[in-house]
Amino acid sequence: MSESNRRTFLKSVGGTGVALTVAGCLGGGGDGDGSTTTGTTGDGTTGDTTTTEDVTTITPGTASGFPPFEFVNESGDLVGFDIDLLSAVVEQTDGYELGSWEDLEFNQLIVALQNDNIDVVAAAMTINEERDQTIDFTDPYYDANQAVLVREGGSFQPESTDDLADHPVGAQSGTTGKDQMDALVEEGTISSSQANTYENYVLAVQDLANGNIDAVIVDTPVAETFVANRDVVISFTIETGEQYGFGVRENDDELQSALNEGLQAVQDNGTYAELTEEWFASE
Numbered sequence: 001m002s003e004s005n006r007r008t009f010l011k012s013v014g015g016t017g018v019a020l021t022v023a024g025c026l027g028g029g030g031d032g033d034g035s036t037t038t039g040t041t042g043d044g045t046t047g048d049t050t051t052t053e054d055v056t057t058i059t060p061g062t063a064s065g066f067p068p069f070e071f072v073n074e075s076g077d078l079v080g081f082d083i084d085l086l087s088a089v090v091e092q093t094d095g096y097e098l099g100s101w102e103d104l105e106f107n108q109l110i111v112a113l114q115n116d117n118i119d120v121v122a123a124a125m126t127i128n129e130e131r132d133q134t135i136d137f138t139d140p141y142y143d144a145n146q147a148v149l150v151r152e153g154g155s156f157q158p159e160s161t162d163d164l165a166d167h168p169v170g171a172q173s174g175t176t177g178k179d180q181m182d183a184l185v186e187e188g189t190i191s192s193s194q195a196n197t198y199e200n201y202v203l204a205v206q207d208l209a210n211g212n213i214d215a216v217i218v219d220t221p222v223a224e225t226f227v228a229n230r231d232v233v234i235s236f237t238i239e240t241g242e243q244y245g246f247g248v249r250e251n252d253d254e255l256q257s258a259l260n261e262g263l264q265a266v267q268d269n270g271t272y273a274e275l276t277e278e279w280f281a282s283e
């Protein structure tokens with residue numbers, strides 16, 4: 001908890017690139033892809049086991065452009081809270097190790113999971129009924145609502161969804177923010193031609209800053225990150241009570257339980273708190 005501990009920790013987790021490199025190198029170490037092995041180690045209590053036998057390499061998938069959960073930094077590396085969290089969680093499991101990340105579009109992640117192109121989704125994905133019908137989720141690991149972003153210092157400062165009437169709005173394809181935008185169209189607050197869909201939220205916020213649209217609907221923690229880095233502000237929020245989970249294939253119960261246990265372990269050992277401090281600190 002001391003300052004120096006935190007610094008040491010930040011140094012170690014700051015090396016996400018290192019973790020990725022290591023994971024990449026281990027790619028050939030598994031004995032045959034898809035051979036799921038039954039974990040036989042009796043105690044999962046010490047983090048010091050170095051056994052590399054019978055380890056299944058899983059391919060994680062994400063969709064960058066969603067800071068601070070997953071984005072490409074100035075050096076071109078895929079980084080973020082989800083990247084570090086999933087790595088820490090998988091490290092806590094006995095039978096799994098992470099392979100290289102696949103960076104896809106958000107609305108392709110579920111299909112990629114179903115097609116076995118990836119084995120786990122770590123993309124700030126909200127657990128909801130519709131998705132739960134096709135994939136499974138781990139226990140929730142982060143809470144969010146929706147925020148409405150507008151230009152900083154602009155004359156348009158809506159206070160409710162009604163105030164968005166007849167203004168061009170934007171959201172990322174396939175998201176819960178897009179669901180909110182669709183609802184505005186359904187209720188007739190905006191026309192369908194005023195509902196703009198983007199491949200990712202970085203592009204949506206760029207269009208907002210450029211004046212092409214007047215508002216972006218996006219998850220609150222991501223909105224706060226854009227506020228810190230762009231000339232935009234949160235005008236108001238919509239309480240949606242969302243929770244993010246890691247996604248796995250429906251029949252992948254073993255992986256699902258392993259990830260749930262790993263999540264519990266990183267919450268218990270302080271890693272989760274350290275990661276939130278690193279990626280969500282207000283300054």
Ligand code: GLN
Pocket residue numbers: 063066106123124125126127172174175176177219242
């Ligand atoms: N949480 C939102 C959703 O699940 C947005 C996720 C994202 O854009 N990565 O739809």
